[in-house]
Amino acid sequence: MIDEYTEAAIQRLLTEHGGLAEQGIKVIRRERVLVLCGEVESRQRRDEILRLVHENFPDVPLSVDIGVTRASAPTEAEELP
């Protein structure tokens, strides 16, 4: 059972924990799992989110859908006449 207070606590942990500092992750309560979704700058950051949320909320079933933001050069420019 995932309640609203847990949702709030996880959202704040993501931002306020010194090892995370992530404000851009959405915390979504679904029927059976808590979904963490968004983008981070490295795989280590995604792994650390998973590790710390699991460590602090061991009873919360998690589904982690966090990608690493692509960093390739743009192929097109936007024309702003």
Add this chain to the structure above:
Amino acid sequence: MIRVAAVGDVHMDQDVVGRFRPALERLPEQADVLLLAGDLTRHGTESEARCVAAEFGGLGVPVVAVLGNHDHHCDQVPQVVKVLTDAGIAVLEGDSTVVDTPGGTLGIAGAKGFGGGFAGRCASEFGEPEMKAFVRTTSVTAEQLGAALRDLDCDTRVALTHYAPVPDTLAGEPPEIYPFLGSYLLGQAIDSAPTALAVHGHAHAGTERGTTPGGVRVRNVAHPVIKQAYSVFHLG
């Protein structure tokens, strides 16, 4: 034509060093200047600033930045600014700089900005000292941004902020947090001068395109929004 590259919210630390560099090596072929729209670091430490300097320094084009809220977290702003400045990155806060490009002079006025919300749904300078201080912070930074834009002597003006000047580019974020993502006062400052483009970051789940009430084009260049190392805009 002036070619402007921009990205925000790169949130650098050791684990990110080198990720942008392959794309950045090609940047001078594509752009005359690079704008960094704040949240350059994760916590605003001097060591993270050194990662920013290593990644975005020595590019071969001028680099102009504003700080973001993350860059303030550890209360080391002077040290962060010094590391960036020593690496040749200009850091703006309520002031401006002019860059010479083959397409003419580009004036960039920049400020981090702050929250407060948007017309009809915004905080007011009223009540508790904490609330007044919150709104006052935004109005002071917006006034400085507006003055810096109006005072620029250049061919083309660009406004650079971390917080959003319009709600358009926040679409995708929960509406409940808009007051923490930007302020209409920044948009009003941008509209007080003939600004060609306004770029900002901060809203990682927002949208690329928007316009101020005065018709200035606004672009959210937060890295998770643009999903590439930087965006390039051709002005004029």
